[in-house]
Amino acid sequence: QLAGGIILGVALWLRHDTQTTSILYLQLGDKQAPNTFYVGIYILIAVGAVMMFVGFLGCYGAIQESQCLLGTFFTCLVILFACEVAAGIWGFVNKDQIAKDVKQFYDQAFQQALMADSDANNGKAVVKTFHETVRCQRNLGPPFLYAQGGKGGKQICDHSVSVLQNLSCHKKIDELFSGKLYLIGIAAIVVAVIMIFEMILSMVLCCGIRNSSVY
16 A cells, blocks of 8 residues: 555656646647657556555455455456556657657747747747756757848858757757656556565465465
């Protein structure tokens, strides 16, 4: 129950973390920011809540020395363990894709912010939110064309400056989501280890009850 409460608390903290929510709740026109990141968190929330209930079931079964309840406890643990393994595999497969999708969303917002009619969309607001959240800065100029002077002439700005700024923002986005996914991975490993010990101990206790003289 304690482990389930800890996992649930960590998952809820990740779910409502201001850094991720400020980015993943963004909307660029009719397009919503990619929220695949939340799939792993929702799995952790479900597992934590179920673990708290299953923990109560295991405690009650041990107190009552009920083989039926302990068997149910073991079965629930096997199912939860399978879910944890599936979530771990999903996270490993999608860990790079999540950050990639967010960076693509940022690049699209940045492109819209450079448009002449950018006031008609919220591209600048989205870019500003990204910059404030991940603490990076990228000028709305290089290497794109911009109007210069009152004559409406065009000029290409220094390309290398913009490339470095772009890489800096992309790196910050990678660091943000890699750190969060790292926490999810640690939580999943902790849960998996606890579940293995719980399954072993529940079977030992169940066999001890079955072989006791009382029955």
